[in-house]
Structure formats: structure tokens, C-alpha cells
Amino acid sequence: DIQMTQSPASLSASVGDSVTITCQANQDITNFLNWYQVTPGKAPKLLVYDKSNLETGVPSRFSGSGTGTHFTLTISSLHPEDLGTYYCQQYDRLPLTFGGGTKVDLK
């Protein structure tokens, strides 16, 4: 299985802060990397697909980058509605696997 390692596991930030989450794969997954936001009581939401493509309707403050094994999700200016847990996911090969998650809350 492809192992996905996210860091940090949690972070606290203020509204307006820039936030960066990293995701590392234990083998090359080219661009087959997605990012999701999970908020309690809500349906998880796709934010970024294919490493850097913003899903329709996702605010432009979200961006994804990276290559091969190292990827990042950046929120340029944190909004209150951005709180939650963020997961990366690879779909280079089966079984599909996710990172352990990064919980973002307000400082």
C-alpha cells in the first residue's frame, strides 16, 4: 500500500493567517493527489484534485502544489469556515489511501 504521511497533525491559527499542510507519499504518485476538508456533521468536501486543480466553488485562497512524493495544501488567509480536518488522498494505485489528517482550529 502507498503510505501517506501528513504534518502537522494539528495546528492552531488566527483568522487571516496563512496555513500550510504537507503530505508525503512513500513512493512516487506523480500528480494523483487530492485534498479534502472534513467537518463534523457535514459531508466531506473535495478541495483540490490532481495536486493543484481547485474544485468548482472552492475559494481561491486554497491552493495545492507539489510533485512526486511531497505535496502541500495552502490556505492563504484563514477564514472561520475553514476550520476542520484536512486529508490528502492518493489515487495512483489501489488500495486508495489517505493521510492521517491535519486538524485546523482557531488560536
Add this chain to the structure above:
Amino acid sequence: QVQLHESGPGLVKPSGTLSLTCTVSGDSINSYYWSWIRLAPGKGLEWIAYISFSGTINYNPSLSNRATISRDTSKNQVSLNLTSVTAADAAIYYCARAGQIWSPFDLWGQGALVTVSS
């Protein structure tokens, strides 16, 4: 507007079988790939299985052959059975849609909470 709704017993006894149903409204399950994914307390998301529009199925080997995914096209539903459950199977179970197997999960349900207890 396409919506996914997971339903099923919220409480399952240890060694019992967990049975969940995902009802899709606003679109046909004869398109897309449909997956079950779970989120256990203190853990990350775990993909369980998918079933395609053509009936192709694939499972995560980590479930040790305990999972069965199926579909009822007449009811527009996708189901999951998980046998021999333990406390480790307690989780929120999500139904999710993908355009194909090598596509992101672009639509999810709100999830169904399953507790395992006697």
C-alpha cells in the same frame, strides 16, 4: 442536485454484521463509481471498497475479506455489509462518488455513525 444519504443501524454487536445503505437521489448509480469510506475515532479516512457503474468491484485488502459491497439499481442504492465486527470497526461510514476509479471523490454523504457494543 445530487445527494447521497447513508442509513443503517447505529449499533452493532461485536461479532455481528454491519449493514449500511447509501441512497442516491438526483442521479443514477448506473453512472460513476461508488465507494464506502470510513473515519474511525482518532484515525484517518480509510477507503473500504468501490462498485462501478458496470458492477466492477474492488476491496481494500485491510478488511480481510469481511466487506461486501453491492448495488440495487431499481432502488438507486449502494450497500455495504461488514461481517465479524469488532470495536475497531466503530466509525462514521461515508458513501462517496467518483467519476471513475482514477478520479477524486467529488461528492460525499454526511455519513452514518456506527457503534460496536454488546
